[in-house]
Amino acid sequence: xxEMTRRRIxxxxxxxxxxxxxxxxxxxxxxxxxxxxxxxxxxxEVYVPMAKKVLADLAERAKAKFGVLDLSIAHRIGRVPxxxxxxxxxxxxxxxxxxxxxxxxxxxxxxRIVPIWKSVPPRRVRRSR
Amino acid sequence: MRLRVMLFATYREIADAKELAWTAEPxxxxxxxxxxxxxxxxxxxxxxxxxxxxxxxxxxxPTAVLHEGDEVALLPPVSGGCP
Numbered sequence: 001x002x003e004m005t006r007r008r009i010x011x012x013x014x015x016x017x018x019x020x021x022x023x024x025x026x027x028x029x030x031x032x033x034x035x036x037x038x039x040x041x042x043x044x045e046v047y048v049p050m051a052k053k054v055l056a057d058l059a060e061r062a063k064a065k066f067g068v069l070d071l072s073i074a075h076r077i078g079r080v081p082x083x084x085x086x087x088x089x090x091x092x093x094x095x096x097x098x099x100x101x102x103x104x105x106x107x108x109x110x111x112r113i114v115p116i117w118k119s120v121p122p123r124r125v126r127r128s129r
Numbered sequence: 130m131r132l133r134v135m136l137f138a139t140y141r142e143i144a145d146a147k148e149l150a151w152t153a154e155p156x157x158x159x160x161x162x163x164x165x166x167x168x169x170x171x172x173x174x175x176x177x178x179x180x181x182x183x184x185x186x187x188x189x190x191p192t193a194v195l196h197e198g199d200e201v202a203l204l205p206p207v208s209g210g211c212p
Contacts, residue, residue, distance in 0.1 A: 045137055045138055045141075047135065047137055047183075047202055047204065049186055050183055050186040050187075050202065053186050053187075111207070111208070112207070113207065114207060115137065115183070115202070115204050115207055116207055116208070117137060117138035117205060117207060117208050118208050119138070
């Protein structure tokens with residue numbers, strides 16, 4: 001399952017999309033927005049049609065490269081507040097090693113080649129009454 | 130021939146547009162298109178070295194020949210996922 005969404009990522013749905021009886025391991029990675037200095041949220045701009053294509057290709061390459069059973073990726077579009085999930089990668093495999101390795105590899109590739117750009121939105125200045 | 134030029138992130142801000150129409154001669158290559166487009170948008174020219182360019186959703190080579198209706202996307206260095 002490949003998903004780009006403006007709404008909160010449905011983590012259970014991402015997990016359920018990879019579960020299968022042959023799997024001895026299911027790994028879930030969540031990338032979340034960290035409360036760095038002056039960061040209340042992050043904005044994600046996405047070239048959606050190309051991002052979907054590249055993510056789908058990534059999932060297939062991960063399956064071939066690590067021999068995992070299935071892999072799903074969901075990424076947010078738009079504004080994500082601190083603590084919010086910006087990306088989810090779930091992977092099912094016969095054994096944990098390849099599940100962990102596939103998730104790590106996919107995340108590195110997401111940051112390297114998927115047409116997504118994040119920026120810090122200007123903080124709203126509260127006017128004193 | 131008519132092309133759709135898509136701009137994202139910093140390039141969108143510089144050009145003040147996320148999509149622009151462009152006309153080029155049949156047989157124009159991606160490299161030739163970039164020469165002309167960046168001449169028309171000089172503030173984007175300094176970014177050419179780090180610019181990734183996709184044609185119809187796939188990263189393309191400057192020698193690629195463009196065709197009527199192609200979608201050319203100028204992509205800044207990407208930064209998806211989480212910090």
